[in-house]
Amino acid sequence: MDAGLIPAKLFECQVAESRPVGAYRQLALVAPEIAYLAHPGQFLMARLAGPALDPLLPRPMCVHDIDSDLVKLLIDPVGKGTAALAEAEVGDRLSVLGPLGRGFDMEGEGPAVVVGGGIGVSPLLLLTRALLQRGREVRCVLGFRNRSQAVAAGLFPGAAIDLLTEDGSAGRTGLVSEPLPGCLVREEGNPAPEIFACGPDAMLKAVARIAADCGVRAQVSMDTHMACGIGSCQGCVIPGPEAYRKTCIEGPVFDTRDLKWQ
Amino acid sequence: MDAGLIPAKLFECQVAESRPVGAYRQLALVAPEIAYLAHPGQFLMARLAGPALDPLLPRPMCVHDIDSDLVKLLIDPVGKGTAALAEAEVGDRLSVLGPLGRGFDMEGEGPAVVVGGGIGVSPLLLLTRALLQRGREVRCVLGFRNRSQAVAAGLFPGAAIDLLTEDGSAGRTGLVSEPLPGCLVREEGNPAPEIFACGPDAMLKAVARIAADCGVRAQVSMDTHMACGIGSCQGCVIPGPEAYRKTCIEGPVFDTRDLKWQ
């Protein structure tokens, strides 16, 4: 992996845009250094700037997209931390530490199968752009709970998209694990396909199993609660084959073989 | 006293105006019921509407002025609760319980000497208007720490004003207790003057002493930390001659003879 070697910095940056993307909210931050440095799959620790103590801690947020000086976040307001971020208005200032963590390794050659579930699509937009730029074949399999979340699929440019919803209100009905094996068939003489995934734990577990069954490599971005984002607190661990692994500095993107899946 | 018999209600009301008055901030709230019911010296328990838990509790705020449907607050941002209120923007919603407490008894006949110290001038504006409306002679003695606070004296209409600052940056240099005795001289055949005061504890203590020395009645509005504002918590007590008295329901305006002054 080629990410995670860039030193992280604490920035205060201004919200330049805020717009709804279906059930989610997209914020654009004026953050040139991060825009310049961040690698697909890396994240930021973000909170509203200022002395307010509730929410107390920043929340991990993937770098969702980059547009010249702007760094975009895509936010699913599931609790008080994400709700506070989603309510930030244009002109408000965010305190942001980043870029953090190890992103996706894009050095492979095979066709990329990008698998996203719900808000897990957030880091996959920048990834998809970067993969396409490298001339890799990209196919996206994006699953959502419902139509309102599925609006986010519209953000993905230029790649083939399989869209699924659990309630059937947009695209096909079902889970991403259903069409996935069909996307992994290796074409004669070509390098094996490779999975890049982000989504709920249950989805990533299914992805890991399918990747193992089909003998392809899968990189997954893991979601855990984090306090520090820089390796200090040991709060973000997930089980590896031998020891716990810190999601913030050893991840958030892991090769599925480097984790333990019960 | 004729106030405190009106039932209090919980309102959500919108901020219609916010403007600086020197070091203070004046908010105008759209609150027709309170505008209609509130008596000079009564107060509200006010906080920003919504689920945020820090600040946790509302803060007691005098009814500073009334202008048709608008209820005005004058805020000195000394801590996190008052700072949060002072930062409310036009269109924001406040949660407000009121009107609360016993206000000033304005039934007397003599000339009114209205004594304010710092943010203590807040309730005295509505009071002064009401006293003038009743045809009473009003003289205001207003003391502030400095020029920036003293801007609030400019709010007082139509009454004679003695302005003092501690640092001499506006009006005369000194404390309100210095000119006060001179204002209490009873004119032959006229009813005795009467004091109405609000300000820091030390000032009110001096007022109580001067009133006793000069044999005039003084009503003072007391400042204590409050949790409930409705008599439930017993947190707001101050010493009376025999027992503690609840500032929120027995006050905040007390006759100085009904309190104990060490």
Added chain:
Amino acid sequence: MAVNLKTALGPLELDHPVINASGTFDVLEADTVLEEDLFARFPFAAYVPKTVTLAPRAGNAPPRLYETSAGLLNSIGLANRGIEAFIRDDLPRLALLPVPVIASVAGEATEDYGVCAAMLDGRDELAAIELNVSCPNVELHGRALGLDPAGTHRAVSLARESTSKFLIVKLTPNVTDIVEVAAAAVDAGADCVSLINTVHGMVLDPWSLKPVLGNVTGGLSGPAIKPVALRAVFLVSQAVTAPVIGMGGVTTAQDALEFLAAGASAVAMGTASFRDPLAVTGVVAGLAELMEERGIGSVAGLSGAAH
């Protein structure tokens, strides 16, 4: 799905599981001050007045309150007019409430618990008695009986001998092992335990740097202590057979849901009533919605779901 909010604490049947915490809602004052007719429509499922003691107490010197991060520190010091005035002046009026009334008593001396319980035993206005064992005890130089299992056992035993009323013991969290104290209370005859009382704390004046409270230290309440309370309810409700009333930071319907899931049969709101004296109404309505969303039909089906 219709959600049934009814719950019971032994023989006490409650229309819903949210009551008030002692010392945080004075219905006699609130009924005068607020527009609502609290005697016609009382929002809590039971009413617990402020703790009373045998002799009147003036309470602690002011200041008595200070807000902290998501919390409130108080040192009221059990200010009350004494149990006789309570029985004479307050009880007849409280009898008019449409919900069960639970008297809260504390003793400055250990035997006061027995004496007070005896004084209240015959009063039909009361559905239950709550013993507040966090009162500064004169024999213990101001230390509260509730700070150890033996002291709690003594106080509860004396009360138990003096009354056949439903007996609730309110536990303090300022102990090494609250489960041990709860067990002592139940062993001594408590029918129910309520927890938690406030957590010991202190604040300094930001400018003078002297203690703000007249009493120097005080008790912390509100959302800040919710995790402490939830743990105590979770552990105690699994250790004793008596029903549990959970409290400490209950502010939203979600909080009430969690305390019930942690093992409480009812919850009490304290500090949240200072934010909004009628917050309870929203909590009760919201609780029904949250239970419905989760397919939980009754409080009994919810209580202890976290275990």
Added chain:
Amino acid sequence: MAVNLKTALGPLELDHPVINASGTFDVLEADTVLEEDLFARFPFAAYVPKTVTLAPRAGNAPPRLYETSAGLLNSIGLANRGIEAFIRDDLPRLALLPVPVIASVAGEATEDYGVCAAMLDGRDELAAIELNVSCPNVELHGRALGLDPAGTHRAVSLARESTSKFLIVKLTPNVTDIVEVAAAAVDAGADCVSLINTVHGMVLDPWSLKPVLGNVTGGLSGPAIKPVALRAVFLVSQAVTAPVIGMGGVTTAQDALEFLAAGASAVAMGTASFRDPLAVTGVVAGLAELMEERGIGSVAGLSGAAH
């Protein structure tokens, strides 16, 4: 007026009174991740690494963290690679820090405190040893030694016999009487006490209503517990002659000022470093300003001002 921020903990001279709380700042990781050169300019006045134990500990099952109202609940479970790896791999690197290093050790068995202290005694890299007495003790079925004065006394005595290093004992607030435990620590030979460790608490998942933490219960830190910590520092610093390191919710310069006024000679920041890993820099600068505003020229002149 020039404010002098220097302070001392016995023989340890600190450039200013703000250090880090154990387990909340990993300088070896942070130096890799952050742009700052932490070995050239270290913002804390001393460095306390994460607690180590004799044998490596994997720590508790995740999830290990949850944010509460103005607080953080954690159950890391003293995850560490063991004292040997600490001595071999970490100490040589920590020796390069421009500030005193204070090792933090805990024992799963009582005698571990003696063994660990002996292992660290000869290490010149270390200016002091902090004993964390909140480790689950195997002999006590997981109960921490620090929960009673006798257990604390035993652990501290063993360490004291094994080292002549400056010995700090870190106290848990989850006891009925923290003053008693502090006195036992000092009686057993502690040179200094640090307090408070986290407060016992629990959270439920808002949707499933099951305990969030893999370990079910955890420890609460952050601004929510500041009043609890301030009271403990205020009481302990008046009861023992040893210097006190105060912590629990220190987030702003005003907080640091208040802990010093309450009687601490130095303060530690924990959770606040998660908000901003370099928050300490602003706290130190702000502290000097606040002292200047109040005409306080030195930390010695401030410490205990609230008494």
